[in-house]
Amino acid sequence: MSAVFMVAARRTAVAPRNGAFAQIEAIDLADTAIRAVLDDAGFPPADVDDVMFGNALYGGGNPARVAALKAGLPVTVPASTVDTQCCAGLDAILLAAARIKAGEADAIVAGGVESFSRAPLRARSPKQPGEIPEPYDRPPFTPWPERDPDMIPAAATLAEEWDISRxxxxxxxxxxxxxxxxxxxxxxxxxxxxxxVRDPFARRLSMGLCTRLPVLAGNASHGVTAATIAVEADAAAAVLLVSETALSRCRLAGRAVRLVGGARSGGDPERPGLAPVGAARTALLRARLSAASLSVAEIMEAFAVQAMICIQELALDPARVNPGGGALARGHPIGASGAIIAVRVWQELQAQSSGATGLAAIAAAGGLGSALLLCAE
Structure with missing residues (x-):
């Protein structure tokens, strides 16, 4: 089986919904990221074997294919869109790596894209003549309505159960x-x-401001607020994955990092924030690594409480987690978020010595978790 290398990794800024990217379609964000990684690596578009992108809100179709064509890839290059909600961008990278590892491809552009600002309106068709369409905010993530909580109340439940104060x-x-x-x-x-060229939401947040915010869910002692929930956002991120055979054709071969592990896991859909713990543990076990050995970890901060529990349960060194800030300071462009933290790990490892390892981990609605391990060459 082939080794898999990440030779280039780029992302757009993360812009809060209806902000700087309010008029930009998801396809255009993805197109920009795809072009950037191919240009960085000096890799010919005609030599790309596949494009795999995560997305959650585009409204169907295959946005990965549309973005790939717009980015100038030949019509002969296939493309697939993955929808596992918040895990989608990282899952697209894991799936692409599996194809290369299996010898089915030598070079794949993978990543994720999301635009809350340009997402289509959602409505279900009428069941009977004369009825009007029924608008909805999100699809079901389990077959059991009583076990399919909205994410904000689910985070508040975790905070109370784990006694993590506001x-x-x-x-x-x-x-x-x-x-x-x-x-x-x-x-x-x-x-x-x-x-x-920066994440505009990051600011000098103060405890004084936080204490004035109303509780959105949960009790007064453990509740979640606007400060402890990542804002909806628009962004795209892409990486170029190659086999050892294709590595020599990349201009950035000297900056390559090796994929040394990855895993996906399912968990309790009523407590989706816990799912990355199982995925990360499995990935570390398979790679024969310990949490203590990690040089950097990017843990998705969809909610402060979810990230805090993951750090605690994985026994991660807080000083090595999200060294450039997390999604609470950026925003959460659902289908792109997993790819963004993969890009962040790649960037952090550029300053590390050979053998340094990094973890990216993220949760998704319905009780899904995904994790990726990278190692500096």
């Missing part, structure tokens, strides 16, 4: 913003869109 969640969010502001805008990570 104040602790807010302190975590403040730290996420602080790290993001301190990191700034590394040019090697962002691909410009409409001139934006």
């Amino acid at each position: 104040e602790a969640q807010e302190a975590f969010a403040i730290e996420s913003h602080r790290k993001a502001v301190a990191r700034g805008c590394p040019t090697q990570e962002f691909v410009p869109v409409s001139g934006l």
